[in-house]
Amino acid sequence: MKRLLVIDDEPGHRLMVRAVMEDSGWTVEEAGSGEEGLEFLAQDRVNVVLLDMRMPGMDGQETLARIQELHPGLPVVMLTAFGTVGSAVVAMKKGAFDYLTKPADNEELTAVLEKAWDFGRLMEENENLRRRLSDDDPTAPIVGASQAMCRVRDFIRQAGPSEATILIMGESGTGKELVAQALHDASNRAAQPMVKVNCAALPGHLLESELFGYMKGAFTGAVRDKPGRFQLARGGTLFLDEIGELPLELQSKLLRALQERVVEPLGAVRPVAVDVRIIAATNRDLRRAVEVGEFREDLFFRLNVLEVVSPPLRDRLEDLPMLAGRLLERLCRKNKKGIRSVSPEFLDALMRYAWPGNVRELENVLERSLILSRSDTLGPDSLPSQVLTDRQDGMDRQGRGWGADAQPSLPRGDTGWQGEGDALNSGYGGGVPGAYPGSLDDAERDALLRALDVHGGHRERTADALGISRRTLQYKLKKFGLIRRGM
Secondary structure, three states, X not given: OOEEEEEOOOHHHHHHHHHHHHHOOOEEEEEOOHHXXXXXXXHOOOOEEXXXXXXXXXXXXXXXXXHHHHOOOOOEEEEEOHHHHHHHHHHHHOOOOXXXXXXXXXXXXXXHHHHHHHHHHHHHHHHHHHHHHHHHOOOOOOOOOOHHHHHHHHHHHHHOXXXXXXXXXXXXXXXXXXXXXXXXXXXXXXOOOEEEEEOOOOOHHHHHHHHHEEOOOOOOXXXXXXXXXXXXXXOOEEEEEOHHHOOHHHHHHHHHHHHHOEEOOEOOOOOEEOOOEEEEEEOOOHHHHHHOOOOOHHHHHHHOOEEEEOOOHHHHHHHHHHHHHHHHHHHHHHHOOOOOEEOHHHHHHHHHEOOOOHHHHHHHHHXXXXXXXXXXXXXXXXXXXXXXXXXXXXXXXXXXXXOOOOOOOOOOOOOOEEEHHHOOOOOEHHHOOOOOEOEHHHHHHHHHHHHHHHOXXXXXXXXXXXXXXXXXXXXXXXXXXXXXXXX
């Protein structure tokens, strides 16, 4: 099924596009502004967006940028008046697939949108293939070599290929969606779509239609059939995020869908069979919710066939240097800024903070620092005051007291690893043993050495824990001048 979203403030033009494209077999959705279009895309999937350049409020250029940020790879075709073709060309340079001038010729409109659909399908297939071949490991995007993250990776490799329903638990911002994606990528359904639903984002009556769909004529305004997310995920995975917020009246309907593998779209005369694998996530204590009557016990047991916890960042601070480095690389590209290094004081502040918002908060703090920094070295002056003042000075992640100058550090001594030319000890600030390095490369090297130490220098286990191939590990060892004693 080909789905098009038309974002245009002119109702007449949207109606014309709908008539032309529905005659060509497309399903057409409409939005009258950039804001409305982004709200739609946050809740539903389409194959192509047709976006007007000139709209009140958020214009086409800004809307395009937001779509690319939130939905990379989604083809966007720009609509422009004849006199503003130059703006459309600029948009193409920024990633738009193509442009059309208003009023669009029917044949040209159809041809361009069909090409955009073909392009999007190819991009999706390539992305699925990339995920499957990425180091032959679906857990590769998950950063961290701590024992907590090693347990999560092991779970993904064991549980991913099964058909079992999985419940991911953890605080907000810990990366539960990333774990869900890795589980999907590790499954036999990886070539099929993974459809996501945020159960906290919509009121109950709208969420029901999003999950199960409705038939034409089911209510006033239902002018066409709308497939639900269960149907859109056919053959793939349905990810139910924030499942703990699902209203009680919908919990019984979800339970039936899970038990009988059928859904009943609103207005349908017979159930519709669905073939999906369910992964759910929550930041709530569902056992407590069951006790107080806020969540059905039978639904909890149906969802909790397998359970995994996404650990909070404060419980895996040894992963923070590498995680921060990976996030900064992406944020530099996003904001078109370059950072050459981070100061020891900057990393020290990050390591001493409790991170109640977890990885999401870390990403926000890093982006703020990146934007506000006046130099190409990130220092503590770019950090928010809360990170500098709300410090865990009394206790490190393993429960040992920290002194005023102490920091969690890579143990020295019999680790079995050394740097050529004493590279291991260069770059550490202030001559303080264990102080954090001043560059992103040093932070990555430090995290690499920690992983090697945790796994006793075993390269295959170290590569596996870091989510990289052994070849990539070998490259990094060579890059950082690290050799094993006696070799």
